[in-house]
Amino acid sequence: MTDARDTAPPLRPARRFDDGGRREEDPLTLQAHREFVPGQQLAPEPQDAEADALLAPGFERRPRRRWLAGLLLATLLLGGLQFGAWLLDAWRGDSLLGVAWSALALAAIGLGGGALLRELWRLRQLRGHMLLRDRAGDHWGSEAIGEGLALCQQLRKDSGIAEQDPRWQAFLAGDAAHHSDAERLQRYARHLLTPRDQQARAEVSRAASETAVMVAVSPLAWVDMLLLAWRTLRMLERIAGLYGLRLGYASRLQLFRSLLLNMALTGAAELASDAGADLLALGVAGRLSTRLAQGLGAGLITARLGFRAMALCRPLPFGEGERPRLSTLRQALLADLQRLAGKDRESNRPQEQYRENQPR
Amino acid sequence: MGVTRTLRNHVRRGLDTQLRLAVTGLSQAGKTAFITSLAAQLQHPDAALEWLGAAREQRLLGARRLPQPDLGIPRFPLDEALEALQSDPPRWPEPTRGLSEMRLAIRYRRGQGLQRYWAEDATLYLDVFDYPGEWLLDLPLLTLSYAEWSHQALQQARELRAGLSREWLQAAQRLDPDAEADENRLAEVAALYTRYLHAAKAAGFALIQPGRFILPGDLEGAPVLQFFPAPWSSEQLAAPVRSGSFRAALEKRYRHYRRSVIKPFYRDHFSRFDRQIVLVDCLSALNAGPQAVEDTRQALQAIMENFRYGRRDLLHRLFRSRIDRVVLAATKADHVTPEQHPRLLSLLRDLLAEPQQLLRYHALSLHSLCLAAVSATRAVSVDDGGKPHPALQGESLRGESLLIYPGDVPERIPEPAVWQQHQFAFSAFRPPRLPRQAPLPHMRMDQVLEILIGDHLR
Numbered sequence: 001m002t003d004a005r006d007t008a009p010p011l012r013p014a015r016r017f018d019d020g021g022r023r024e025e026d027p028l029t030l031q032a033h034r035e036f037v038p039g040q041q042l043a044p045e046p047q048d049a050e051a052d053a054l055l056a057p058g059f060e061r062r063p064r065r066r067w068l069a070g071l072l073l074a075t076l077l078l079g080g081l082q083f084g085a086w087l088l089d090a091w092r093g094d095s096l097l098g099v100a101w102s103a104l105a106l107a108a109i110g111l112g113g114g115a116l117l118r119e120l121w122r123l124r125q126l127r128g129h130m131l132l133r134d135r136a137g138d139h140w141g142s143e144a145i146g147e148g149l150a151l152c153q154q155l156r157k158d159s160g161i162a163e164q165d166p167r168w169q170a171f172l173a174g175d176a177a178h179h180s181d182a183e184r185l186q187r188y189a190r191h192l193l194t195p196r197d198q199q200a201r202a203e204v205s206r207a208a209s210e211t212a213v214m215v216a217v218s219p220l221a222w223v224d225m226l227l228l229a230w231r232t233l234r235m236l237e238r239i240a241g242l243y244g245l246r247l248g249y250a251s252r253l254q255l256f257r258s259l260l261l262n263m264a265l266t267g268a269a270e271l272a273s274d275a276g277a278d279l280l281a282l283g284v285a286g287r288l289s290t291r292l293a294q295g296l297g298a299g300l301i302t303a304r305l306g307f308r309a310m311a312l313c314r315p316l317p318f319g320e321g322e323r324p325r326l327s328t329l330r331q332a333l334l335a336d337l338q339r340l341a342g343k344d345r346e347s348n349r350p351q352e353q354y355r356e357n358q359p360r
Numbered sequence: 361m362g363v364t365r366t367l368r369n370h371v372r373r374g375l376d377t378q379l380r381l382a383v384t385g386l387s388q389a390g391k392t393a394f395i396t397s398l399a400a401q402l403q404h405p406d407a408a409l410e411w412l413g414a415a416r417e418q419r420l421l422g423a424r425r426l427p428q429p430d431l432g433i434p435r436f437p438l439d440e441a442l443e444a445l446q447s448d449p450p451r452w453p454e455p456t457r458g459l460s461e462m463r464l465a466i467r468y469r470r471g472q473g474l475q476r477y478w479a480e481d482a483t484l485y486l487d488v489f490d491y492p493g494e495w496l497l498d499l500p501l502l503t504l505s506y507a508e509w510s511h512q513a514l515q516q517a518r519e520l521r522a523g524l525s526r527e528w529l530q531a532a533q534r535l536d537p538d539a540e541a542d543e544n545r546l547a548e549v550a551a552l553y554t555r556y557l558h559a560a561k562a563a564g565f566a567l568i569q570p571g572r573f574i575l576p577g578d579l580e581g582a583p584v585l586q587f588f589p590a591p592w593s594s595e596q597l598a599a600p601v602r603s604g605s606f607r608a609a610l611e612k613r614y615r616h617y618r619r620s621v622i623k624p625f626y627r628d629h630f631s632r633f634d635r636q637i638v639l640v641d642c643l644s645a646l647n648a649g650p651q652a653v654e655d656t657r658q659a660l661q662a663i664m665e666n667f668r669y670g671r672r673d674l675l676h677r678l679f680r681s682r683i684d685r686v687v688l689a690a691t692k693a694d695h696v697t698p699e700q701h702p703r704l705l706s707l708l709r710d711l712l713a714e715p716q717q718l719l720r721y722h723a724l725s726l727h728s729l730c731l732a733a734v735s736a737t738r739a740v741s742v743d744d745g746g747k748p749h750p751a752l753q754g755e756s757l758r759g760e761s762l763l764i765y766p767g768d769v770p771e772r773i774p775e776p777a778v779w780q781q782h783q784f785a786f787s788a789f790r791p792p793r794l795p796r797q798a799p800l801p802h803m804r805m806d807q808v809l810e811i812l813i814g815d816h817l818r
Contacts, residue, residue: 014767
C-alpha cells in the first residue's frame with residue numbers, strides 16, 4: 001500500500017485548450033515524471049494464474065513436441081517426393097497401372113496432409129478462442145477504461161459476426177466514452193450473446209428431452225450408451241457453433257476432455273446443490289416406471305453437460321441471473337416423459353379391458 | 361361485466377407496490393438535479409435507459425407525477441427545475457432547502473412471476489424524498505450531553521476553522537455562564553454562531569452541527585435554533601448550573617432541539633425510507649482544499665453512521681430503519697474526463713472506507729458508482745503535440761465555451777505533500793442546451809435506477 005502511494009504518478013493539473021487544439025503554456029507541467037506511469041499494470045499474482053490453469057484445463061500453451069511435428073512433416077514431405085519420383089518413373093516406364101497407383105497414393109497423401117493441417121488450424125482456433133475468453137474474463141470486473149472496446153471488437157471477429165450486423169451496430173450506437181471495460185463487456189454480452197444463449201438453451205433442452213425419450217424407449221443398455229454419446233456430441237458441436245467455434249476432430253476431443261475435467265473440478269458443488277432435486281425428480285419418475293427414471297437420468301446428464309458446455313464455449317462469463325438453470329428444464333423433462341408414459345398406458349388400455357372381459 | 365372489472369381493479373390495487381426512496385447529500389452535491397433527471401428519465405422511458413431491465417425489455421410504459429400522500433411535506437419543485445434546465449440560457453435548478461417530496465406513478469408490464477396472470481400492467485408508486493444530508497449530521501448529538509458536544513464543537517472551531525469562528529468565540533466568551541439569561545443577548549450570539557457556520561459551509565466545510573442552523577427549513581428565527589456550544593472552560597462547566605442563567609438556558613434549548621427537531625425527523629421520516637442514495641461531490645471538496653476534504657470525510661462518516669442499525673438502545677428504538685439498499689454516488693462525473701472516472705470512484709471509496717466496512721458488516725446491500733444526472737459536457741480528444749489528449753467541451757457558468765482538461769482526480773485522499781505542490785481546479789459547467797422535449801443526457805442514471813427500483817419492476 002505505502003509503496004503504491006510513494007510511486008503514484010503526479011496528478012496532472014487542469015488545462016485549458018484553445019479551439020485549435022494547442023494547449024496554453026502551463027507553469028505546472030509535471031510531464032517529465034510520466035516514467036512512473038506503468039506502475040498500474042502489475043503482473044497477475046502467481047496464485048491466481050495457477051488456480052486459473054486448474055479450472056480451465058487443456059488450453060494453456062503446453063510445451064510443444066516439436067521433434068514429433070518435424071518428424072511427421074518430414075515423413076509426409078519425403079513420402080510425397082518418393083511418390084512423385086515413382087510417378088515419374090512409372091510414366092517413363094510406360095507402366096500405366098503403376099502410374100495409377102502412384103497418383104492414387106499421392107492424392108491420398110495430399111488429402112491426409114490437408115486434413116491434418118485443417119485439424120491443426122482448428123485446434124489453434126480453439127486455443128485462440130479460449131485465450132481470448134481468459135483475457136475477457138480478466139477485464140470482466142474491471143472499472144478501468146482501457147481496452148474494453150478493442151476487446152469487444154476482437155470478440156466479435158472471433159465469433160464470426162459481421163461488422164454490419166444490426167446487433168453489433170446497436171451495441172456501437174449505445175456506446176459512450178464513459179463506459180468502463182466491465183460495462184462494455186456487459187453490454188456486449190447483452191447485445192450479442194443473449195440471443196445466442198437462448199438458441200443454445202433451446203438446443204440443450206431439445207437434446208436433453210430427445211435423449212430422455214430415446215433412452216426411455218430403448219430396450220438395451222448398450223444402445224442407451226451409444227444414444228447418449230451420439231446426442232451429446234451433436235449438441236456440443238451445435239453449441240460450439242452458436243458461439244462461433246468450428247470444431248475439427250482433435251479440437252472436439254480436446255473440448256470434450258476439458259468439458260469433462262471442468263465438470264469434475266467445478267461441477268461438484270453445483271451437483272451437490274442440485275442432487276436433491278434431481279433425486280426427487282428421479283423418485284417421482286421411478287414411481288411411474290424404471291425406464292422413465294433411466295430416461296430422465298440420461299436427459300439430466302445431457303442437460304448438465306450442455307449447460308457446462310455453454311459456459312465453456314461462451315466467450316464471456318455469465319452475468320447475474322443469466323446462467324441457465326436446470327430446475328425449469330427438469331420439470332419440462334418430467335412432463336415430456338409423463339406424456340410419453342400416458343400415451344403408453346392409453347395404448348395398453350384396450351388390451352387390458354379385453355383381458356378383463358375374458359371369462360375366467 | 362362491471363363486477364369483474366371492479367374485482368380486477370381491486371386485485372390490481374392490491375398488487376401494486378410502493379417504494380420510498382430517499383435522496384440525500386451535502387448541499388451542492390446535486391440532489392435537485394438528480395431528482396429532476398430521475399423523473400425526466402422515467403417519463404421518457406424510450407430514452408437511453410439500457411441498464412434498467414424493464415426499459416430494456418420495453419416493459420416500462422411511463423411515469424406520471426401524482427399528488428403526494430403526505431400533505432405536511434413541501435412539494436418537490438419539479439416543473440420549476442425542468443423549466444430552469446430548458447430555459448435559454450439553461451440554468452441549474454434552484455437548490456432545495458429542507459425536506460421535500462415527489463410521488464411518481466410508474467406504469468410497467470410485468471415480466472415474470474405469478475402475478476402476471478392476474479394483472480398484466482402494474483404501477484409502482486415511487487415516493488422520492490429529498491432532504492439535506494446536514495440533517496443526518498445531527499444524529500451524534502442524540503448521544504452527546506451538552507458539555508460533551510460543546511467540547512467537541514469548540515475543538516473544531518479553534519483548530520481547523522479558527523479564522524472563521526473568531527468573532528463568535530470572542531462574543532461568546534464575554535458571556536458569564538452564571539449571569540441572568542438575556543434573550544436578546546442570546547439571540548445575538550447565536551446569530552454570530554450561525555454566521556460562522558455559514559462561513560464554514562461556504563469555505564467548503566461539511567461537518568456542520570447542528571445541521572438545522574444552516575438549513576432551518578420552517579424553523580427560521582425560532583428560539584430553538586438560538587443556542588451554541590458553551591465557550592467556557594471545563595472548571596466552569598463542572599460547577600452546578602444556576603437556574604435561569606445563560607448556561608441553563610443554553611442547555612435547555614440544546615435538549616429541546618434534540619427532542620423536538622432531531623427525533624421527529626428520524627421517527628416520522630427516516631425510519632420509513634426503503635432505499636437511500638447518498639450523493640457526494642468530491643470535486644468541490646478537492647477544489648476547496650485539504651481541510652474541506654478531511655471535513656467531508658468526517659461528515660460522510662457521520663452520515664453513514666445513520667444507516668447502521670442502533671449501536672445503542674436509544675438509537676435502536678428511534679429508527680429501526682427499513683433501508684435495505686444504499687447507493688453511494690460521486691456526482692458531477694461529467695466534470696472530469698471519462699478516463700478519470702475509475703479514479704473518482706476509488707477516491708469516493710477511500711472517503712467512505714470506514715463506513716463501508718460497517719455497512720457490509722450489517723449486511724446492507726451497498727453499491728458505489730459515479731454518475732452525472734445531467735451531462736453538461738462532451739468528452740473529446742485534442743491534438744496535443746501529435747498525441748491525443750483527453751478534454752472536455754462545454755460552456756462555463758457564464759456562457760463562454762470551454763475546451764479544457766480539468767485535471768487528474770487523485771485515487772486516494774491526497775497526502776499533505778500533494779496539496780503543497782498541486783492546486784485542484786475543476787471547472788463548473790452550465791447545463792447543455794437541449795431542444796424541448798429532448799431526453800436529458802446523463803451518465804449511469806439507468807444503472808442507479810436499476811439498483812434502486814429495478815427489483816420492483818420485474
